Every structure is written in C-alpha cells, then in structure tokens.
Amino acid sequence: MKQNIRLIDIFGTDLFSRAKARELNAKIIHNANEVALDFYGINFMSRSFTDELFNIIDANGDKTFNFLNCNETTKAMLKSVSEGREHERKLGLPHPKMYKFENQKQLVDFLIAQ
C-alpha cells in the first residue's frame, strides 16, 4: 500500500522542531509499504527536524520512503544530515582560550582590555 503525506498540510510551511517531526510517526499508516513525503510548499526545514525525520525512517525499516517536491535548501539539508549520520563527526574547530575569573574586577579588567 502506498501513502502520500503532504507535510504542509500537517505542519505548515516551516519545519523547525524535533517534536514536530516526532508527530509524523503517528501519521504513517501501519500497513503502508511505500511512503512519499511531499515537501511541496515547505519553506524551511531545520537540521533538528531533518535528523528526527531520519530517526522515524530508521524506525520504519520495513517501508520505503521517497521525498517529493523538495526545494534546493531542503534537498541540501536532507543530503547533509543523511551523510552526517553515517560517520563520526570531525569537529575541526580552532582551539579556544579558556579563562577563569575569580572576581568581578578581574573580569572587568579583561573585558576593558579587549
């Protein structure tokens, strides 16, 4: 059985939170073997929503999921999150300085000097 879910009808144009993505799980029909997620009209999808979406897909491993009508940013988000879940993250951030101030004067002197 095929199921088509138009995300805009459930969530509106912007997909921000993990909690919203979790709501999607309840919308998936138990005996569907193919689920099309239709992104028509979706303006923005956050990384958190996308990651949770993949958790739902993983939890429904007996079904095939297809993505329809993705705009450029949605497509890019799906791709980067999907890839990011497959390997360990390389942080690669510049090493920051760590300070400890014991009183307000030390902090004030530090902030003024900057």
Next chain:
Amino acid sequence: MQPARIHIPNVREDERIGSSFNHLIRVVEETIHAQSKVIWDFKDVHFLHPFFLAPLAIFKCQSEKEIRCENISLPMQSYLNNIFFDRTLHFENAAKETAEMVMEQYAEKSYVPLCSFSMTDANKDAFGAIVRDIIVRQTKSTKISTPISYFLGELIDNIYEHSESPNGYLFSQFLEHEGCIDLCIADTGITIFRSYEKAGLFQAEIGQDESEALRMANEGRSTKNRPGAESRGYGISTSKRMLVEGLGGSFFMISGGAFHRYEKNSLNYYAEVKDFFHWNGTLILLRIPINTPDNFNYINYLE
C-alpha cells in the same frame, strides 16, 4: 529599611557585547545582593543596548526581588512599554493566526518585543516562523531569511530538548545605522552544565568546570546522541559558524556560571565566572549583519 538604589548606565548602541555584559553583571549582582527592595535608577539613560536591555528584562521578570524603576525619561518609558520590558508578551497555546495577528503590528517597527512562549506550546514552530518573517520585513533583507530560520529553529529547539525551562524568551532589535539585528534567545532552565551533569555524560572532562561544559555544547557534544553515531549537537556549532564565519556577525552565550564569546575578529574564548556570577538559565545573543557577503551560501554551512 531604605530601598537599595542601583544606577542603570546608559549603554549606547555602539558598545560591544563585552561591555554590555560588564554592565549587566554589575546591575544583576547588586540587585541580587541587596538586603531590601530595589530601585533601578534610569536617570542617566537615553539608550539601552539590546544586549543589555533584553537580559535585564528577563532577569527582572524572574527575579523574586521587588524592583521598581524610577527616573525614566518619557521617550525611554514609551520604548520600555512598547517592548514589554516589565511583563513580556506571552504566548501560550496561541493559534498561529492569533500569533500572526498580534505580531503583525511589529512589521513596521524596528523591534520584536520581549516575547515569552510556553515550551509546551504546540505552535512554537509557527512562532519562530512568524518572528522570522517580521524581522525580514523590518530589515527588507530577504537574504537573511534562511540563516535566521536556522538560528531560531535550532536554538529554540535546544531550549525545548535540553533546558527543562517552562518558557523560552526572545527579543530582537534592528539597528539600522549599524546594519544589523541584535537577537536574544533565552531560557530560565537548568543550564548547560547541569544538563550534562543530569545526563551523566562527559563528567570526566567537565568535572566542576562550567566553561568546559559550554565548550562541549559549542563543539556539538550532545547529551542525546544515538549510540554509534553523532547525529545531534549541530545546532549551536553550525549556527555559530554560519553567523560568525559566514555572515561576519558575533555570538555570545552565558549559561549558569560561564560564558562564551565568538566574533569575527578572532575573539574565541570561554570563561568561568561562577565564583561571583550566576545566570539562571542560558542566554544567547546574536549580532546578525543584514547585508550578507556576496560569497555567503547557506548550504555551505550545513553539516
């Protein structure tokens, strides 16, 4: 007992995040340690930097101390009333259409008033989108729409997922002369340090060092990762990279007894201040330039 009179400084729009924070610490500390009721004296105030004003308002809202504001000039009083300094504009289970209607009036202003929104509210996603649209209309800069969506989406979701705060707070001020938006997102929850402590994660690295907990969160070490893969924890780190490296903006975060500052001019540090200061929750300040660099592409910052 006479009320304690605390001087509120004039914090100009051209002051940097560090000096606004400096003023804030003094006022908060003097207020907390006052033995009696408190009067905040605004006699010298003609302007209040958004990064001083928003945390001050949030502090006042949650303070158990009786705080009275005095000697406020008429224009300043009018501004404080307009931004809901004394009480916040609260959204609780508001329908999307209602929230849109309430917020519509701010499309013609330069600010989004100090809003509080319930973390149990099913419409908090819609609220983020409404605020984004208002900011885009205020600044007439459609290019910042997607980065702002990213910042609001991830940072509000972090409050919901990690802070245990009943409410989130948001304030924004468009500074036309500076060509930027000052955006404040905050909660009054358990702090980042406590969140790691409660999850029992990274305790060997963090110990009792709150600045180390901030560094962990900023480097994307989530308390809720999947076994075998790091799929979470990107919200803060990607927002920061996009803001500072991509847009040339500034990032500031304080949580409990530590703060973090990251700016384009190679300022990148964490500081522990718990011996003399504690912020009840987590507060994030973003300075977002509205003129995006020509080579900025949102997609390049996704990871």
